[in-house]
Amino acid sequence: MMATSGKDACGLNGEEPSVSLTSNNDKSLVNGATTEASALSKRQNGGGTGAERFAFSPEPTIEDIRRMQAQFTDERDWNQFHQPRNLLLAMVGEVGEVSELFQWRGEVAEGLPDWTEAEREHLAQELSDVLIYLVELAEKCRVDLPQAVLRKMALNRLKYPANKVHGSAKKYTEYKD
Amino acid sequence: MMATSGKDACGLNGEEPSVSLTSNNDKSLVNGATTEASALSKRQNGGGTGAERFAFSPEPTIEDIRRMQAQFTDERDWNQFHQPRNLLLAMVGEVGEVSELFQWRGEVAEGLPDWTEAEREHLAQELSDVLIYLVELAEKCRVDLPQAVLRKMALNRLKYPANKVHGSAKKYTEYKD
Numbered sequence: 001m002m003a004t005s006g007k008d009a010c011g012l013n014g015e016e017p018s019v020s021l022t023s024n025n026d027k028s029l030v031n032g033a034t035t036e037a038s039a040l041s042k043r044q045n046g047g048g049t050g051a052e053r054f055a056f057s058p059e060p061t062i063e064d065i066r067r068m069q070a071q072f073t074d075e076r077d078w079n080q081f082h083q084p085r086n087l088l089l090a091m092v093g094e095v096g097e098v099s100e101l102f103q104w105r106g107e108v109a110e111g112l113p114d115w116t117e118a119e120r121e122h123l124a125q126e127l128s129d130v131l132i133y134l135v136e137l138a139e140k141c142r143v144d145l146p147q148a149v150l151r152k153m154a155l156n157r158l159k160y161p162a163n164k165v166h167g168s169a170k171k172y173t174e175y176k177d
Numbered sequence: 178m179m180a181t182s183g184k185d186a187c188g189l190n191g192e193e194p195s196v197s198l199t200s201n202n203d204k205s206l207v208n209g210a211t212t213e214a215s216a217l218s219k220r221q222n223g224g225g226t227g228a229e230r231f232a233f234s235p236e237p238t239i240e241d242i243r244r245m246q247a248q249f250t251d252e253r254d255w256n257q258f259h260q261p262r263n264l265l266l267a268m269v270g271e272v273g274e275v276s277e278l279f280q281w282r283g284e285v286a287e288g289l290p291d292w293t294e295a296e297r298e299h300l301a302q303e304l305s306d307v308l309i310y311l312v313e314l315a316e317k318c319r320v321d322l323p324q325a326v327l328r329k330m331a332l333n334r335l336k337y338p339a340n341k342v343h344g345s346a347k348k349y350t351e352y353k354d
Contacts, residue, residue, distance in 0.1 A: 056240040057323045063233040065326055077344040084285045095272050108261045110317045124320045128329035134307055140287045143301045146234045149242055152305035167254040
């Protein structure tokens with residue numbers, strides 16, 4: 001069941017969510033993953049009960065981000081620059097900035113155990129930039145991004161039935177019935 | 178004020194949100210933007226009251242998407258393939274697929290007035306793929322993406338004061354005090 005009044009029920013009706021520098025689950029795993037992160041990461045993210053698994057804060061929602069970014073753009077009279085293709089190129093640029101942070105390294109383990117706090121925060125900023133432009137691009141294309149993701153995930157479950165693809169990295173076109 | 182119990186209050190405590198093919202505001206502007214979209218788009222998205230502006234559905238949240246994708250990956254024993262650099266490359270691939278939809282076209286207007294319904298749905302799917310991999314990349318890097326976006330938006334407001342940059346596309350390093 002979807003709570004259609006979820007946004008209001010969450011007390012986010014036009015208010016800007018406050019910035020929290022700590023995680024919602026009070027563990028030092030948000031950006032500040034330290035030595036314990038690498039030890040925990042396999043157990044947490046490698047499958048399992050999920051009880052202690054890393055999680056995001058519930059807010060802001062994608063719609064909150066859309067609304068805040070729209071206000072930011074409006075206030076600066078920047079809609080004249082924010083056509084779909086410009087926003088796409090802006091997003092591509094930000095994906096490039098994320099890529100720079102991972103280039104010339106060897107394999108990077110889950111939880112980024114060898115990264116400094118400054119590197120983690122830099123990554124958090126670049127990932128955020130990708131999301132902000134992705135959200136604004138979807139808005140300007142009139143794509144209801146949260147609902148589109150639900151449809152795509154339903155499609156992915158059909159394309160990749162768990163019992164058929166377990167442990168395999170093949171593309172769905174490579175499977176034979 | 179942030180409602181820290183927002184997720185539970187939204188009735189999404191572990192339940193999977195249902196897929197809705199219509200918008201949360203009952204207007205035909207979600208993927209199905211038709212002729213009215215181009216007429217409305219300037220008024221809606223070009224700045225203004227915002228009363229009729231296009232909006233996303235409030236759900237699923239970014240955390241809902243993280244949880245659903247983590248379950249999808251767990252069920253298929255795919256965490257062995259989903260290291261940060263692999264997820265980054267997967268996201269880059271999906272950004273490429275979005276780019277393909279916009280290449281060899283002239284400027285594309287807000288609301289995509291000339292696009293077919295099939296093209297819109299294809300775009301919705303590719304934008305979704307970018308978001309899904311972005312969310313999983315952030316998870317595997319222990320970045321609390323929703324909170325990181327709030328921090329980045331606060332930084333952007335500092336870098337680009339509305340009264341200083343109004344109507345200008347300069348980068349923040351190009352402004353003189």
